[in-house]
Amino acid sequence: MESASVSVSERRISTPSAWSQLLGFNVIWAVALSIGGYALGHWLGTKIGMNSNAQTETDQDDVAILMGMGFAILGWLIGLGFFNYPLSRIAGRPATLREREEHGAWRYFRLCTDHKVVAIQYLVAVLFFFFVAGLNAMFIRTELTSDNATLIPAGNYLSLVGLHGTMMLMMMSAGVLGPLGNYLVPLMIGSRRMAFPRIESLTMWLTVLAGFVLLSATLLGGFPTGWTGYQTLADQARSGIDAYIVSFALIGISLALVGVNMIATVMTLRAPGMRWNRLPIFVWGMVTTSILAVLAAPVLLAALIMVVFDRAIETTFFIPSAGGSPFLWDELFWFFGHPEVYILALPGFGIVLEILPVFARKPLWGYRLAVAGMFGVALMSFMVWQHHLFMSGINSDLRPFYMFTTELISIPTGIIFLNGMGTLWKARIRFTVPMLFACAFFFNFLIGGLSGVFLSDVTSDVVTHGSYFVMAHFHYTIMGGLVFALMGGIYFWLPKITGFNLNEKLGKVHFWMMFIFFNLTFFPLFAAGMLGMPRRVSSYNADLHTLNVFVSIAAFCLGASMLIFLGNLIWSVVFRRERAGANPWQSKSLEWQLPSPVPVYNFERIPTITSHPYGYGSPEAPAVADFGPRVIAGEGGLA
Amino acid sequence: MSEAAAVAGGRGAEPRHGVRITAIWAVATAIVLPLVIWVVGPHIPPGAMSQQTRDQHTVDVVLTALATPIVLMIWVYFGYAVTVFRQGGEAIVDGPPITGHRRIEATWLIATSALVLGLAVFGTADLLTTGGAGGGEGPNPAAKPADWRTALPVQVIGQQWLWTFRYPTYGGVETTVLDLPVDREIEFHVTSLDVVHSFWAIELGVKADAVMGADNIAFDKPLETGPFQVRCDELCGLWHGHMNTTGRVLSDAAFVTWITNEERRNAALTKTLPPYARVYYPQPLRNAS
Numbered sequence: 001m002e003s004a005s006v007s008v009s010e011r012r013i014s015t016p017s018a019w020s021q022l023l024g025f026n027v028i029w030a031v032a033l034s035i036g037g038y039a040l041g042h043w044l045g046t047k048i049g050m051n052s053n054a055q056t057e058t059d060q061d062d063v064a065i066l067m068g069m070g071f072a073i074l075g076w077l078i079g080l081g082f083f084n085y086p087l088s089r090i091a092g093r094p095a096t097l098r099e100r101e102e103h104g105a106w107r108y109f110r111l112c113t114d115h116k117v118v119a120i121q122y123l124v125a126v127l128f129f130f131f132v133a134g135l136n137a138m139f140i141r142t143e144l145t146s147d148n149a150t151l152i153p154a155g156n157y158l159s160l161v162g163l164h165g166t167m168m169l170m171m172m173s174a175g176v177l178g179p180l181g182n183y184l185v186p187l188m189i190g191s192r193r194m195a196f197p198r199i200e201s202l203t204m205w206l207t208v209l210a211g212f213v214l215l216s217a218t219l220l221g222g223f224p225t226g227w228t229g230y231q232t233l234a235d236q237a238r239s240g241i242d243a244y245i246v247s248f249a250l251i252g253i254s255l256a257l258v259g260v261n262m263i264a265t266v267m268t269l270r271a272p273g274m275r276w277n278r279l280p281i282f283v284w285g286m287v288t289t290s291i292l293a294v295l296a297a298p299v300l301l302a303a304l305i306m307v308v309f310d311r312a313i314e315t316t317f318f319i320p321s322a323g324g325s326p327f328l329w330d331e332l333f334w335f336f337g338h339p340e341v342y343i344l345a346l347p348g349f350g351i352v353l354e355i356l357p358v359f360a361r362k363p364l365w366g367y368r369l370a371v372a373g374m375f376g377v378a379l380m381s382f383m384v385w386q387h388h389l390f391m392s393g394i395n396s397d398l399r400p401f402y403m404f405t406t407e408l409i410s411i412p413t414g415i416i417f418l419n420g421m422g423t424l425w426k427a428r429i430r431f432t433v434p435m436l437f438a439c440a441f442f443f444n445f446l447i448g449g450l451s452g453v454f455l456s457d458v459t460s461d462v463v464t465h466g467s468y469f470v471m472a473h474f475h476y477t478i479m480g481g482l483v484f485a486l487m488g489g490i491y492f493w494l495p496k497i498t499g500f501n502l503n504e505k506l507g508k509v510h511f512w513m514m515f516i517f518f519n520l521t522f523f524p525l526f527a528a529g530m531l532g533m534p535r536r537v538s539s540y541n542a543d544l545h546t547l548n549v550f551v552s553i554a555a556f557c558l559g560a561s562m563l564i565f566l567g568n569l570i571w572s573v574v575f576r577r578e579r580a581g582a583n584p585w586q587s588k589s590l591e592w593q594l595p596s597p598v599p600v601y602n603f604e605r606i607p608t609i610t611s612h613p614y615g616y617g618s619p620e621a622p623a624v625a626d627f628g629p630r631v632i633a634g635e636g637g638l639a
Numbered sequence: 640m641s642e643a644a645a646v647a648g649g650r651g652a653e654p655r656h657g658v659r660i661t662a663i664w665a666v667a668t669a670i671v672l673p674l675v676i677w678v679v680g681p682h683i684p685p686g687a688m689s690q691q692t693r694d695q696h697t698v699d700v701v702l703t704a705l706a707t708p709i710v711l712m713i714w715v716y717f718g719y720a721v722t723v724f725r726q727g728g729e730a731i732v733d734g735p736p737i738t739g740h741r742r743i744e745a746t747w748l749i750a751t752s753a754l755v756l757g758l759a760v761f762g763t764a765d766l767l768t769t770g771g772a773g774g775g776e777g778p779n780p781a782a783k784p785a786d787w788r789t790a791l792p793v794q795v796i797g798q799q800w801l802w803t804f805r806y807p808t809y810g811g812v813e814t815t816v817l818d819l820p821v822d823r824e825i826e827f828h829v830t831s832l833d834v835v836h837s838f839w840a841i842e843l844g845v846k847a848d849a850v851m852g853a854d855n856i857a858f859d860k861p862l863e864t865g866p867f868q869v870r871c872d873e874l875c876g877l878w879h880g881h882m883n884t885t886g887r888v889l890s891d892a893a894f895v896t897w898i899t900n901e902e903r904r905n906a907a908l909t910k911t912l913p914p915y916a917r918v919y920y921p922q923p924l925r926n927a928s
Contacts, residue, residue: 154877224876232851233834233876320852321920326835327850361726362734369744391837391872392848393829393855396776400763407755407762414751418744421716426656427734428726439721446713450706457762459698459772462846463685466837466872530684530699532841534872537880541868586731617736 018106025081026110030205037075042068049312062311065220065239069213069246076209081111082202098197101600111205113197116598118204119183120497123490125204126175129211131562133167136160138559141552147545149538157538159222159240166227166244167214170251172482173340174207176347177258177293180489181286183497185262187591188280190271190609190625192602195264203254203261210250217243226536228337231318231329235310242311245304252301252336255343259293262286271625273609280589280613281364284371285350288378289343295382296339303332330392334385342381344478346374348445348485349416352438355492356423358587359435363614365422369415376412384409390458391465399458406456413449417442432585433507437488440515444480448473451526469529472522480518487514487565495580498573499597506568513561520554589613590624603627656723664715668708675707676700685844688867688888690860691773692844698765698772705754775829775838775847775855778917784858790824793817794915797829797836797849800878802869811915812902817886820894821864829855830918837872840886848873854917861888 022028045064077083089095098113107117139160143152152160182204186194194200217223223240225233229248234241266279266287307329309315316322318329349370357364364370386394386402420442429435451473454460464470487510495501524547533540540548572578583592590613594602607625615621680700685692726732766772770784784790794805795817805813817840819825829838831849839846840859847857864887871882889897902909913919 149880154880158874158877158879224874226874228874230835230874233874236834236876320850325852327853360724360734361732363736363738365737366739366744369739391775391846392835393775393777393850393853396771396779396781399776399781400759400766403762403766404759407758411748411751411755414747417713418747421713421720422737422739422743424717424720424724425737426653427720427724428732429721429724430726430731431721439717442713442717446710450710453706453758454699454702457698457702457758458766458774459695459762459769460702462691462772462774462844463695463699465774465846466839532684532839532868532870534837534839534870534880536874537870539880614738615736617733621736 021104021106024110025079025084026106027080028109030076030079033075033079034072034209035075037071037073038068040068041071044071062239062242063313065242066246066308066312069242072213073209073246073250076205077202080205082198082205085198098193111198111201113193113201114600115182115186115194115197115200116497116600116602118197118200119179119181122174122178122182122204122207123497125208125211126171126179127566129167129171130175131566132211132215133164133171134559134562136164136167138556140164141555143538144540144548145552147540147542147548152538154538155222155224158224158226158536159218161536162223162226162244163214163217166248167211168478169227169340169344170210170214170247171207172478172486173251173255173293173343174203174258175482175486176351176489177255177262177286177289177343178204178207180282180351180486180493181258181262181289181347184493184591185265185283185286186269187594187598187602188283188589188613189266189269189274190590190603190607191265191269192606193269194261195268196261199257199261203258206250206254206257210247210254213243213250214247215243217241217247228333229307229329230333231307231310231326232320234307234329235318245307245311249301249304252297252304255293255297256301259290259297262290263294271606271609273625275609277368278609278612280354281367281370282350282354284374285346285348285353288374289346289350291378292339292343292346292381296336296343299332300336300340303329303336306332327389327392327394330389330394331385334388335382337388338385339378339381341474341478342377344482345413346377348441348482349374349377351485351489351492352441353416353419353423354589355434355438355488356420357614357616358492358585358589359430359432359438360423360427361430361616362423362425362427363612363616364419365425366415366419367612367614370419373412373415373419376415377409380405380409380412387456387461390461403456403458407453410449410453417446432491433502433504433511434488434492434585436508436511436515437484437491440511441481441484441488443515444476444484444518447523448476448480451476464529466535467529468525468533468535471535472525472529475522475525480522484514484518487511490569492585493591494569494573495584496591496594496596496598499580500573500576501578501580501584502572503568503576506564506571510561510564510568513564514558517554517558517561521551521558524551587613588615588624593624593627656719660716660719663719664708664712667711667715671711672704672707676704679703686842688842688861688863688865689773689844690862691769691858692842693862694765694769694772695844698762701761705758770858773844773846773857773859775857778854778856780856780858784824784860786824787826787858790826790858791820792826792828793819794828794830795838795847795849796832796919797838797871797875797882798832799834799876800871800882802838802871802882802884805915806898806902807915809898809902810906810909811912812898812905812909813912814901814905815884817869817884818894818897819861819886819888820891821861821888823891824858824860827857827859828917829857832919832921834875835873836875836882839870839872840867841870842867843888846872852918852920864888864890 042064045067049063101114217240220240223244306317316324318324383405387406605628607627609625611622683699767782771782796803804817829847829849831851836849845859847855869884
């Protein structure tokens with residue numbers, strides 16, 4: 001429950017002057033202090049590292065670079081003011097629940113404890129890095145129009161592959177939890193905030209920093225390992241890999257904290273009457289994703305710290321000739337890495353199952369089963385990781401077990417399909433842009449999921465393992481699944497978030513282009529893999545040249561569809577500014593009963609939840625919530 | 640679902656959607672499944688050059704054939720739903736408030752579980768009866784082919800960015816060419832001198848990671864003579880994409896001629912090599928210098 005100490009009348013809404021905003025803690029100071037911190041840390045690290053073998057025998061200065069990055073992180077957090085509140089508490093000031101929510105554009109450039117502001121910051125950051133990583137993919141496809149590395153130097157090509165993979169993985173794991181999770185979960189459960197507003201802001205600023213740290217790899221010579229960072233290649237690599245390590249560690253911390261925050265929010269801040277069986281399915285998606293994040297991300301962090309030790313202070317965790325083992329990294333990485341790919345899948349399930357009932361005008365079919373399916377996926381995802389290591393020389397007695405568990409996970413995933421099909425049964429479907437994306441999700445995810453069955457079968461995996469087949473498979477699940485769902489989610493909820501409609505026609509053009517060219521890009525790659533094209537190569541068998549040129553052309557068109565999306569987003573929100581109204585989709589869910597955009601403290605009063613949010617089709621179904629004597633919804637509210 | 644129809648209202652007599660969908664699906668499956676098995680099937684890689692590729696091919700055809708009715712079911716259902724259950728115009732009409740159906744949910748769970756169990760049994764049986772299906776099985780293979788005792792051991796050594804091959808039964812001679820005898824079980828011992836590579840003999844259907852300090856064993860039995868490609872299948876640094884070579888499957892006599900010739904020709908060189916071992920440890924690997 002919301003503490004009574006924050007009452008409506010106590011809100012601070014006065015806007016301080018621009019000067020005091022500029023001089024206060026904000027992203028400008030953060031950038032300045034992190035650059036200064038890097039210089040200081042690098043100088044100190046050079047002093048310390050002078051005596052270490054690692055530095056004198058080789059000309060690497062990992063100690064200096066890692067210390068520089070550590071100090072840069074510190075400077076970034078000081079500049080943004082993350083230490084102010086803890087220090088003021090130490091100094092004996094009273095506790096406050098939330099602060100720093102003044103109106104004005106400045107709150108978007110600093111620590112802000114309003115979950116809606118953080119979500120918008122997240123959305124902008126994630127989209128920015130998504131486009132950067134997408135641009136890398138365009139370069140990769142450009143190189144692959146030639147079957148024999150000619151356009152981009154081999155080292156740069158590998159860096160592009162690594163940056164594309166790592167950036168996409170990092171940003172997409174925060175891609176739904178961050179923007180949509182932070183924005184919608186409090187609104188959907190009837191809360192005014194997340195459980196830990198400052199930590200929420202911290203996770204967002206760590207994500208931004210992680211993105212830029214990863215990009216700094218280009219200044220340090222790039223890194224050759226792809227997103228998996230396999231040992232002993234990562235130990236052998238030059239300083240660029242330090243950027244990979246630090247940025248991935250930052251994302252690991254951020255993910256774990258997002259998860260804790262999300263779980264705590266849903267457990268403690270539900271409005272009265274919001275029973276567990278009334279939670280919107282999207283919230284369940286966020287909860288199960290968060291459970292994965294909390295349990296998996298720390299393992300990644302631990303493994304990365306071991307890599308740092310190996311590189312900087314000459315431990316040998318992963319070096320076989322000195323008693324370590326590269327398998328240790330494989331196991332630790334994939335113990336994180338496989339739940340990670342479900343961190344990328346579950347939010348998609350949540351979004352799609354949330355969108356379907358609204359445009360099918362029917363209740364979500366099999367709600368309990370859907371929740372069970374999500375928990376099933378979450379649980380099972382910790383038991384399958386060795387299927388990434390079928391060919392690696394691990395104990396071969398274990399292979400049938402991991403084959404079995406991997407195939408088992410298709411049962412809870414299949415449930416999501418059943419929910420989708422049940423919801424569409426005798427429905428009254430309206431094909432809005434979000435609905436198109438939701439339907440495309442099922443089309444793509446079906447292909448992604450079934451190709452996964454080929455990979456789970458060891459015999460078949462001998463052919464497909466590590467090839468473009470795998471690459472096509474996970475692009476079908478992550479891009480065809482999560483990114484399509486995220487796009488649907490953005491078209492669906494952006495009117496709520498910004499208060500403006502996105503252009504429907506442009507949206508449809510974007511959807512059809514994206515859908516067609518996505519499939520034309522990735523479906524042929526299943527064949528490329530089976531015909532002998534390994535992943536991450538810059539040269540390949542000449543037989544596959546025509547296929548690759550075709551794929552590249554399709555990929556460029558896919559890239560162009562993203563520009564249509566970006567154009568639509570900017571044009572609709574910045575220039576066209578067509579008011580959306582409170583409830584343009586006539587949804588019955590709680591968040592749509594609020595005005596668009598949502599006011600600072602969300603609810604005038606904390607509502608009493610009276611029903612699940614899927615009361616379509618039954619005239620006697622109660623409204624989703626009782627807002628008390630003063631109903632604040634605008635037109636179309638409380639449908 | 641009469642009460643459902645009543646709520647949807649205004650549609651008159653509901654057609655029997657379930658029957659229609661099932662009929663369309665059955666017809667589609669009857670047409671597409673034979674095409675998949677007999678027209679597309681024979682073209683599914685990786686060919687028939689070794690016992691392992693023949694088995695992998697069979698498995699892939701079986702999996703594709705199993706996937707086909709599932710894909711068609713979902714596509715037919717969604718296709719039917721989005722055409723028939725579509726609501727035109729501006730009006731927003733609610734559908735029937737159906738929130739679930741115990742029997743359908745149970746049936747679905749039982750069907751998917753049975754399918755998954757069947758797949759796991761099929762996969763495990765296939766893996767164990769084919770001697771590991773050509774995949775790397777680590778130092779103690781759980782599954783061995785029947786004639787593993789008479790297998791020809793061949794060591795595959797990966798290093799940045801080159802494959803070399805040692806034949807321990809021929810004096811431990813090391814070659815840069817992978818030549819193999821036909822119709823004989825081969826026991827590949829895959830290892831690495833530096834980073835992780837993956838040995839992929841594409842037409843032979845062999846894939847095994849090369850890891851420093853590990854002896855990764857894979858079995859394969861070539862059944863046809865001819866050339867095959869070897870590629871590195873795990874990212875190993877700068878020239879990963881160029882770490883490839885071709886090998887040949889030779890008749891038994893041709894192989895013996897070739898290998899004895901290699902052994903004699905390289906005798907002086909072989910003496911300078913470290914003695915044949917399961918794994919090799921170069922200098923402790925530090926950061927590149």
